[in-house]
Amino acid sequence: MLRRDFLAGTAALISGLTFGKVNLTLPTQTQTAKGRVTNAKTGQPLPNVRVSNGITVTKTNRNGEYQLPVTDDTIIHVVKPRGFKTPVTANQIPQFFYIHKPNGSPATKYEGVKPTGPLPSSIDFALTPESEPDKFRIVMFGDPQPRNQTEIDYMSHDVIEQVIRDAADQDCKFGISLGDIMFDNLEFYEPLNQSIANIGLPWYNVLGNHDLNFDAPDDDLSTETWQRIYGPRYYSFDFGPVHFVILDDIKYNGREKGGYTGELGYQQLTWLRNDLKHVPADQLVVLCMHIPLGGISDQKEFLEVIKGHEHTFSLSAHTHLQRHDWFGPQNHHHLNHATVCGCWWGGAPDERGIPHATMSDGGPNGYSIIEFNRNDYKVTFRPASRPMDEQMAIYLPEVIESAKSAEAELVINVFAGSTKSTVEARINNAEWRAIPNVPGLDPYIQRIKELEASEKPPLGRKVAGPNPTPHIWKTTLPANLPVGTHRLEVRSTDMFGQTYRDYRTFRVS
Template sequence: MKKTDTFTRRAFIGGTVVTGLGLTLNLISCEKSTETPEPPQPDPTTSGNENTLNITDVSLPSNIDVSKGMELTITGKGFAMGDQVIFDPLIAGYPRAAIDVSRVSAESVVIVLAEQLVTSGYRVSVKRGSRTVTLGQTALNFVFNASIPDKDGMTIKGTVFADGVGLANVVVSDGFEVTATDENGIYYLPSAKKTKYVFVSIPGNYEVATDINAPLFFNRLRQPEETVETHDFELTPVNNNKHVVMVLGDMHLANRNNDISQFQTGFLTDVNQSIQKYKNAGNKVYALTLGDMSWDTYWLLTNYGLPDYLREMNKINAPVFNTMGNHDNNPSHTDDWISEDKFREVIGPTYYSFNIGKVHYIVLDNIEFKENNGARAYSPRIVSDQLEWLKKDLATVTDKTTPIVIAMHVQLISNLSLNGSGQESRVFRLQESQLFVNALSGFTDVNILSGHVHANYNVRLSPSIMEHNTGAVCATWWWTGRDGHAGNHICKDGTPGGYAIWEMEDRQLKWTYKSIGYEEDYQFRAYDLNKVHLTEDKYVPLHNPSTTGVSWNTYAGEYVNLNQNNEILINVWNYDTDWTVEVTENGVSLPITRVHVTDPLHIISYSAQRMNRNAAPTGAFVSIPTAHMFKVQASSPTSTVEIKVTDCFGRIFQESMVRPKEIHTQMK
């Protein structure tokens, strides 16, 4: 659903309270832009501003909370029956209203607000016959219930409603305090207003309005801490028990490496096709990013930042919820909280929750930024205030069997390795990780979505907690698809650049990894290691070590040596321990060994391309070993082998691998 008002996403709600002016009046002002245009000043000669009407002692609040059709009292002397109160909008194109007075006393005038008035700023005047006098300016803020009383210590109040009815038990928070609405949909928060916003945890089977595709689930706070503000949330009922979420990791949009072109022609085309496919199947579809949508280094170098990312995000044909990454911090600041201000200003809350259908989603900011002389340092950590908020939020989920999906940028568990017995070796990446895990205690179905690594792997941490580190939309920072390079799109572990698709129906969750440009059933790549001989002469003939200062063997690793052992290497990028990999040769099953090695296609797609241009590969971008690799040995170099991979949901993916099979940058 689309909001009919034309307010911009990031300037949309501020507030104040005015008391002691004849009635208690509250305001939240919706602005069309960050600056309200100055209205044309009235002509005193024609407007009658010399006050020939003898109206005096007027108290017109600068901001007023109002409801449709309510009576509004303006204090002042000299009003008369037959007068009209004129509301002229300060923003061109907004509606004007001329309202006959309803009642007059010696101290005030009463009018009934016209239906055409909307939340905006107005110049207010009184017309009597041919004479007009301007009373002043005010901003009307239309709220669901303008009569909510103040409460001691409560600085934010409002109503959550749908179809004209307040909704009970809806969670509202400012990022520190968490509350729920009463039976009338009314909430109060004792907010210190540190985050400068208040948000609703959208309940299941409801949606909020969107600004293009950004869900408007939060309102900005504009007034001092002690000033009471009213902020409502209007919801629309939907049935989203059956829904799909496109999980989008690391985009790193920076206007370099042909990234915008690759994003638009590759990713956007692909994801919008997926969105339409699932909509056609009767799903409500949403998107959820995993951070690093922008690249802080290039906020200044190419003048491309978060506002530019939003312009591209708006082309995704589904509501998009955003997660903050380390590269979405402002590198000009050393303080963690202040470095997040730009994200709050442009995007919105850095952590929050919402519900879709019967699934509770939580978005966390697990970056503690520590800029130091341009190093853009950070710690992967959920700071204490946010951890306390997380506990409060989870406390509102009383049914511990509710599926919990948590999005955060840096992974909980580092990229997997294997021990001497071939079992997964797990190391926590998140600092104070046990505090985070403890907060999830009692919940039986928790899935953690992370990014950051530009690789893809899954970890079943316990029977109730599983982490899914999702491959990057940008793959290797858009390098391999850059004009004149490899012409493919591949992450550091050999996973194709892409995104995850999560299907939810009631409490049943199913996930898959979607490679950009391929069908969903493309889930592995097989190499004939007899043909994987990465020599310097073949792959980097133009490389000059004296220029780059690096050696090809460093990057080619074991593949620099000829391998004639008839081995087959299989990269199963979305593998977890509930998957199976089977290989047969002439109907005979071959023994399979899980191995921890680099992907040879990524080596020739990134490092070789850079070195052949006499540039040293960037250390953070080079191939990394991965544990979702499997090796088998065939009896012949020319036999065809049958590969069968079965995922944790019983879906089967197969390839009849004809050998010899050459390695090249366009291989599948």
């Protein structure tokens, strides 16, 4: 019996959920894992700490003890509670799990888990006390996705060096990468992790569709290399007053059929339901995935699972653009996050030899600093290798005829804007004028594609797109502008109350 069949059966027994035909017969190789969770400084037991086998979520008793059923393919993980930290590797990867695979992983191109041997008599977790305030910040990455060492070097110089300074200035507590850590070649996990480790923060990782063992026969065995390096495919932890959930929404179709679909699946949704049973309804829950929520087949089931929680926020990457959406009757906020690699490090190189990596919505590659304060959060996009307040691009003709100025189109791309943003403009310190949100294509990325199609295209890999984006604002200029040079000022305010300004000069003839 496969691991997922066993766990689905266990889930149905424990939670009473129904998922169609589920085999409830427990396999003969089922064992009971036992262990303790303790304070690493004092050795004292830690009661009421959650521990999971990937479907059941239990709590330690007053002696710090727990028990969970396991098969010969189970990862036990502790749910890091508030006020404690887990160990990390030299590459800053949190160690909150124990892998039980007595026979190890099947042979694949990229190494999986080595045989772990018999189930230990006690699987223990020692957690170190730390101070975790109500208000804190983290770093968020989408798709680092290097193909090779050259692209890891791009990332190191274009993004990591900036994040080292930024994360220190902002006192960030940890980071998360939203999948596609790699671009199929899994042998580069180690140098990539070494690069990110230079930031000096514990770093959590989400599984992406380019992080799989593509020679695996099915989805069940497609994450063996991932598990060896990062641990479970999905898990949760607390930091301060916030509950973080890392999800796997990649269903691999296997090496014969190939490809993948966006799906959480009944096993993971059951685990999520069990996990959230232990989270107060008024606590902020942040859920991280790779494929956007709008692209998974069990979106409705996911929204059903989280609907009992008043404050939820989810993030994804995958699409190599940035947009905010809202789902379901609870108006659940989902951010499809910008990517570190832009569109796979495409575009002409700059003076450093690094591609401009513009995303398909016309926005730059980059990352975010996210601030949490109890149940509130604020996302601040950071464009790579640009001033941090460079948050938009303004498009106007260089020269405009005075008699035709009312026909001149002004286009503004607010890189991290949403339908809840406001955008205003004024010319030469006149009155501010509201600009309507008109989703569409970014003119700059359209121009890049025209150049790429020309007889003498620019150097570098072609960029993706252009793709429509909701963060475009359009209007026309006032009629009969006087001849001369003018200053256009644009002011944008996002859904979090953050205001940015930018300027463009233009000539009227």
